[in-house]
Amino acid sequence: MLYPITTASRTLLDLSGLWKFMIDREVQPIDPKQPLPTETVISVPASFNDQTASQEIREHVGYVWYETNFRIANPLRDQRLVLRFGSATHEAWVYLNGQKITHHKGGFTPFEVVINDYLNDDNNRLTVKLSNMLDKTTLPVGNYSESTDENGHITRRLDENFDFFNYAGLQRPVKIYSTPQDYIQDITVVPEVDLAHSSATVRVNTQVAGHFDQLKVTLLDQAGQSVAEASGTTADLTLANVHLWQPLHAYLYTAKVTGFRNNEIVDTYSELFGIRKIEVKAGQFLINGQPFYFKGFGKHEDTYVHGRGFNEPVNVLDLSLMKSMGANSFRTSHYPYSEEMMRLCDREGIVVIDETPAVGLIDSFNFDLSVLESDDFEDGTWKTMKTAAAHQQVIREIMARDKNHACVVMWSIANEAATYSKGAHDYFKPLFDLARKLDPQKRPCTYTSIMMANPRTDKCVDLVDVIALNRYYGWYVGNGDLKAAEKATRDELLAYQAKFPDKPIMYTEYGADTVAGLHSNYDEPFSEEFQEDYYRMASKVFDEVPHFVGEQLWNFADFQTKFGIQRVQGNKKGIFTRAREPKMAVRYLKDRWVRIPSLGYKKL
Numbered sequence: 285m286l287y288p289i290t291t292a293s294r295t296l297l298d299l300s301g302l303w304k305f306m307i308d309r310e311v312q313p314i315d316p317k318q319p320l321p322t323e324t325v326i327s328v329p330a331s332f333n334d335q336t337a338s339q340e341i342r343e344h345v346g347y348v349w350y351e352t353n354f355r356i357a358n359p360l361r362d363q364r365l366v367l368r369f370g371s372a373t374h375e376a377w378v379y380l381n382g383q384k385i386t387h388h389k390g391g392f393t394p395f396e397v398v399i400n401d402y403l404n405d406d407n408n409r410l411t412v413k414l415s416n417m418l419d420k421t422t423l424p425v426g427n428y429s430e431s432t433d434e435n436g437h438i439t440r441r442l443d444e445n446f447d448f449f450n451y452a453g454l455q456r457p458v459k460i461y462s463t464p465q466d467y468i469q470d471i472t473v474v475p476e477v478d479l480a481h482s483s484a485t486v487r488v489n490t491q492v493a494g495h496f497d498q499l500k501v502t503l504l505d506q507a508g509q510s511v512a513e514a515s516g517t518t519a520d521l522t523l524a525n526v527h528l529w530q531p532l533h534a535y536l537y538t539a540k541v542t543g544f545r546n547n548e549i550v551d552t553y554s555e556l557f558g559i560r561k562i563e564v565k566a567g568q569f570l571i572n573g574q575p576f577y578f579k580g581f582g583k584h585e586d587t588y589v590h591g592r593g594f595n596e597p598v599n600v601l602d603l604s605l606m607k608s609m610g611a612n613s614f615r616t617s618h619y620p621y622s623e624e625m626m627r628l629c630d631r632e633g634i635v636v637i638d639e640t641p642a643v644g645l646i647d648s649f650n651f652d653l654s655v656l657e658s659d660d661f662e663d664g665t666w667k668t669m670k671t672a673a674a675h676q677q678v679i680r681e682i683m684a685r686d687k688n689h690a691c692v693v694m695w696s697i698a699n700e701a702a703t704y705s706k707g708a709h710d711y712f713k714p715l716f717d718l719a720r721k722l723d724p725q726k727r728p729c730t731y732t733s734i735m736m737a738n739p740r741t742d743k744c745v746d747l748v749d750v751i752a753l754n755r756y757y758g759w760y761v762g763n764g765d766l767k768a769a770e771k772a773t774r775d776e777l778l779a780y781q782a783k784f785p786d787k788p789i790m791y792t793e794y795g796a797d798t799v800a801g802l803h804s805n806y807d808e809p810f811s812e813e814f815q816e817d818y819y820r821m822a823s824k825v826f827d828e829v830p831h832f833v834g835e836q837l838w839n840f841a842d843f844q845t846k847f848g849i850q851r852v853q854g855n856k857k858g859i860f861t862r863a864r865e866p867k868m869a870v871r872y873l874k875d876r877w878v879r880i881p882s883l884g885y886k887k888l
């Protein structure tokens with residue numbers, strides 16, 4: 285799926301700005317054929333939750349409505365016009381001038397619809413009904429319930445099966461783009477690198493709709509100079525003296541595809557891509573032939589007022605803070621991030637583990653590992669979850685969206701699912717098969733595993749290329765006891781390494797809640813001292829394990845969650861506050877990470 289851009293044959297209208305907004309109290313039906321009966325406005329893109337003083341809006345579970353008006357300039361009316369949502373969280377029904385034009389379920393992937401047949405000559409009214417409800421058929425997973433009072437009024441309740449606030453709304457850009465009637469539908473770029481000869485073959489597959497006499501593909505280097513040319517829907521282009529896309533040293537080429545008819549340009553699109561080689565071999569994760577060491581974070585799209593909404597200044601700041609610490613990577617925990625963030629990571633050389641919104645695939649939490657040890661341990665997860673269809677859909681959508689990104693080096697199919705429970709393998713095998721079939725660049729795949737899934741209990745390790753562990757020794761297990769934590773960390777990593785000698789192992793989460801400004805002479809949990817000591821303890825063990833290939837701590841910044849007795853205004857495991865002020869651990873981690881090279885830290 286192409287990102288909407290302006291080219292010589294395409295143009296772009298941005299519908300960002302103030303939209304009318306109302307929550308649906310489900311007292312009177314709302315008719316999308318009429319203007320929305322409200323004067324309340326809200327800013328798009330952003331979550332709606334934190335934009336008003338109303339608690340009712342912030343905590344609303346159910347439906348909300350958005351409305352905006354736009355006009356299309358006459359010269360564009362003969363073009364194919366496509367309305368495109370970067371996302372609509374979590375389910376959307378879209379109406380243009382009162383007519384339903386599309387529906388999409390899944391809150392973190394883009395969708396689009398051709399609007400020419402519904403346009404008025406003058407004003408156009410765009411109405412969107414959204415649901416923020418989640419249940420056991422959706423991703424993320426929610427525990428949903430409802431009750432009806434004596435007046436027939438429905439109260440909907442949602443208990444999130446995950447540890448982040450259920451922000452919703454039109455959280456990413458909404459745009460209209462034009463293409464000619466005959467157009468380039470999709471471009472897939474697959475670079476094959478010959479490292480020994482510093483050369484590459486770049487296969488550019490183009491899908492078109494309509495008729496073209498000729499399709500020309502030109503590769504441009506970063507300075508905009510043409511470096512190779514070919515033609516056809518499948519074009520193989522050879523490059524000598526290749527500039528590799530390297531972690532923290534990005535280099536982006538452009539594949540410019542132009543469709544001609546009668547020697548005239550009909551449509552043209554330019555796709556940025558990087559040339560790099562990803563392999564998993566002998567317990568190492570290789571980028572461009574060298575063992576790569578992940579230094580970085582699990583993150584959230586989470587900021588004041590914007591909520592989960594697109595906040596580009598903060599995206600820029602976050603990557604800058606990461607780079608200043610010597611970090612080189614993050615995981616899009618726990619849902620696909622905005623396309624704009626992915627494009628920024630391509631440019632900045634930030635390595636990304638791209639995660640689906642499959643979080644909450646777990647029936648109950650339990651840190652008593654002994655009950656899990658039997659081979660046929662089974663909790664209710666794989667009987668109660670009906671998420672397979674949503675999971676397949678989102679794998680298709682994330683691949684379609686992100687397949688060409690240089691920054692994406694691995695897919696995370698799920699976060700902390702009950703992979704220790706019977707039934708998990710039957711659930712996940714088809715999903716891993718699908719991901720591997722669909723990814724044209726054949727990237728490694730993983731899931732991040734919860735502590736109850738260990739070398740003995742996890743039933744799905746055979747499915748992953750990299751063992752990705754979320755671990756909280758010293759925090760949720762043995763809180764405050766860093767000695768015991770060190771031993772548990774070491775024992776488990778060595779057990780994984782012995783049992784799966786070919787698979788690299790990394791931490792995709794480890795951390796301790798820390799209240800900024802809280803200090804302790806006794807290194808108590810929640811103090812900044814404890815957070816630093818916790819990271820020192822873990823780092824020591826990481827450096828002892830040859831197949832340990834990366835540390836992505838939890839979390840980059842404090843973030844908002846649902847209410848809970850373990851959460852005081854959210855999760856405080858950030859090494860930065862929600863406002864991006866550093867806690868003490870930042871200095872320690874910076875000192876460590878600037879000394880660890882991205883490539884060649886662990887040996888093949």
Ligand code: BDP
Pocket residue numbers: 446447448618699700754793838855857
């Ligand atoms: C893990 C989850 C993550 C949580 C974290 C925590 O993957 O979403 O925020 O633990 O408890 O279970 O801080």
